[in-house]
Amino acid sequence: MLTLYGYWRSSAAYRVRIALELKGLAYQTQPVHLTRAGGDQHAAPFQALNPQGLVPVLVDGEEVLSQSLAIIEYLEETHPAPPLLPGAPAARARVRALAQVVACDLHPLNNLRVLRYLDENLGASADAQTAWYHHWLQAGLAALERRLGTEPGTGKFCHGATPTVADLCLVPQLYNARRHALDLAPFPTLTRIETACQALPAFAAAAPERQPDAV
Numbered sequence: 001m002l003t004l005y006g007y008w009r010s011s012a013a014y015r016v017r018i019a020l021e022l023k024g025l026a027y028q029t030q031p032v033h034l035t036r037a038g039g040d041q042h043a044a045p046f047q048a049l050n051p052q053g054l055v056p057v058l059v060d061g062e063e064v065l066s067q068s069l070a071i072i073e074y075l076e077e078t079h080p081a082p083p084l085l086p087g088a089p090a091a092r093a094r095v096r097a098l099a100q101v102v103a104c105d106l107h108p109l110n111n112l113r114v115l116r117y118l119d120e121n122l123g124a125s126a127d128a129q130t131a132w133y134h135h136w137l138q139a140g141l142a143a144l145e146r147r148l149g150t151e152p153g154t155g156k157f158c159h160g161a162t163p164t165v166a167d168l169c170l171v172p173q174l175y176n177a178r179r180h181a182l183d184l185a186p187f188p189t190l191t192r193i194e195t196a197c198q199a200l201p202a203f204a205a206a207a208p209e210r211q212p213d214a215v
Contacts, residue, residue, distance in 0.1 A: 001028055002020070002027035002058060002059070003027065003059040004016060004017065004020065004027050004028070004030065004059075005046065005049065005055055005056060005059070006029065006055045006057075007032050007033065007034045008031070008212075008214045009208050011107060011175065012054070012056055012103070012172075013056040013068070014175070014206060014207075014208060015103075015172055016068050017205075018163075018167075018168045018171070018172075018202060018203055019071075019072045019075050019084060019165075019168055021203070021205045022084065022163060022200075022202040023075060025079060029211065029213070031211075031212065031213035032046055032055050034112055039053075050066045058071045069103055072084065072165055072168065082162065083162075084164050084168070085164060086164065091159060094151075094153055095158070096165065098144065098147070098169070098170075101140055101169075102140070102144075102170060103169050106140040106141075106173060107173065109136045110133050110136060133182075137180075141187050145187045145189050149189040154189070158170060158193055163197060167197050170190060170193060171197050171198070171203060174191070174194050175207075
């Protein structure tokens with residue numbers, strides 16, 4: 001059986017959970033608490049799986065996989081139905097680009113280790129950290145809103161009539177935005193797509209509050 005190492009509030013792990021649920025794959029969860037006692041991700045057992053000390057990690061037999069988008073593409077190649085990438089090359093490139101706006105440009109600037117560095121090493125106040133978070137998130141979400149609100153490829157979901165990797169990235173990022181009290185009113189296209197996603201059982205099952213380590 002597949003084993004997913006993750007943390008209930010990790011947006012990267014959230015992406016992978018959605019992919020597993022959409023594809024109907026059985027998996028077991030191995031929680032990695034990112035804040036308790038300095039963080040389980042720094043302990044030797046997890047470092048042996050991923051020297052970066054980041055979740056998620058997916059174990060499939062002898063294969064140990066890291067980085068959420070790489071894991072999702074692995075699942076796409078090993079379990080192609082239902083597809084999370086469209087068939088046409090240009091459409092696939094569009095979906096990957098939308099996903100990477102979140103996974104490569106937004107999330108890295110606002111994840112736990114960055115906010116912790118701002119606090120512990122640069123002495124940034126809580127208000128300053130929130131300003132940092134909101135600045136980068138607003139810029140990235142505004143760009144996504146412009147694209148998704150105007151491009152013909154957008155449908156019920158980020159691309160067309162079924163969820164893709166782009167939706168798997170968008171929904172966890174909006175979840176995090178709400179946690180940090182970001183006003184999402186300027187992003188009606190994003191929240192419309194999020195609502196369509198949340199109506200699907202796979203997205204509901206992957207939600208942070210539904211995870212065994214949720215507190």
